[in-house]
Amino acid sequence: MAHVDQAVEAFIERHVAARQGERKGRLRRGNRYAENLFLRNVWWPLFGQFDHLHPEYEVYDWNRKSQFIDFAFMPPYGRFGLEIDGFQTHVKDMDRETHSYSLNRDTFLTGLGWTMLHFSFDDVQKHPEISRMLLQLAVGTDSLRPLALTSEISHVEKDILRMAWRLGRHIRPRDVREQFGLDFRTARKHLASMCDKGLLRPVSCGGAVRRYELEPDSLKKLL
Structure with missing residues (x-):
C-alpha cells in the first residue's frame, strides 16, 4: 500500500x-x-x-x-x-x-x-x-498492463468476446466470419480455442455444434 x-x-x-x-x-x-x-x-x-x-x-x-x-x-x-x-x-x-x-x-x-x-x-x-x-x-x-498480468487471451478472441456480449444471443461462426472478415475454418478455430479457455460453451444442435454461448464468468477474463 x-x-x-x-x-x-x-x-x-x-x-x-x-x-x-x-x-x-x-x-x-x-x-x-x-x-x-x-x-x-x-x-x-x-x-x-x-x-x-x-x-x-x-x-x-x-x-x-x-x-x-x-x-x-x-x-x-x-x-x-x-x-x-x-x-x-x-x-x-x-x-x-x-x-x-x-x-x-x-x-x-x-x-x-x-x-x-x-x-x-x-x-x-x-x-x-x-x-x-x-x-x-x-x-x-x-x-x-504489466507484462505479468497480461492474459493468454488473444486480441481477436477479446474482440469476439465483446461482440458476443453485445449480441445478447448465441454467437455463431458466421457472426465471427462476417464481423472480422475471416474464413469459416478460422472462425471455428477461434471459437473452439475460446471454449478451451473457459470463455464460451458449445451448444449442440442435432449432434453438431453450430452455436456457442457465453460462460457466466467470461467477462472477468477481459480484466
Missing part, C-alpha cells in the same frame, strides 16, 4: 510542477479524495503505472468556456475523459440547468472525439472491481 501511495503522490506532484496559474490551482483544489481513491483502487491495480493519464484536465465547451474533467487518458489510439461522480454532487444537488449542461458537454466532447466515462464514487470506494472491469472494457487494450 505504501508503494501505491508514493506512486500516486509522485504522479500528482509531477503534474503540479508542470502547470501554472489556474490549471495548477485547480489540481491543488480538486476533489483529491475521490480522485486519489480512483487512482489507488481502480487505475493502479489495473495498469500499475500512470502513462498518458492527466489529472484535472482542462477542456472547452462550445462557448469556449473552460471546464475541467477529473482525468484525461490520452494514449496514441484515442482520448478518454474519466469522471468520478458522487451522488450528492452530481445528482441530489444538481439543478435542471446544470444537469442539461453536463449532458450537453459530454455530447459536445464526444463530437470532438472524446470517449466520456463516468464512475460512481460509491463503486470506486466499495466495489472497485466493478469500476476496473468497466474501465478495461472501455479502454480495450492490454498495452498498458
